Amino acid sequence: MSEHKSKDPLHGITLEQLLNRLVATYGWSGLAERIRINCFSSDPSIKSSLKFLRRTPWARKQVEDLYLAMIGENPWYQGKD
Numbered sequence: 001m002s003e004h005k006s007k008d009p010l011h012g013i014t015l016e017q018l019l020n021r022l023v024a025t026y027g028w029s030g031l032a033e034r035i036r037i038n039c040f041s042s043d044p045s046i047k048s049s050l051k052f053l054r055r056t057p058w059a060r061k062q063v064e065d066l067y068l069a070m071i072g073e074n075p076w077y078q079g080k081d
Contacts, residue, residue, distance in 0.1 A: 009068060015060070016050055018067050025070060035062045 010018070022031055023046070032041035037059050039052040053060045
């Protein structure tokens, strides 16, 4: 039997992994420029950002869209790259 592979590029990636990759690529200030939320601009940390993103679906969606644009999976994203 062949293994089923998900077509979802976010499959198997935790929110923490995704956020760490974005911070490594853009830095906190770069994230704050691209996505205007306080957890990226005011005393940012992975822990506080994860807490906010897990409770706020619209913000998590923006972060996921930026990640997809970064890896080239979302050509329609209109973020600042």
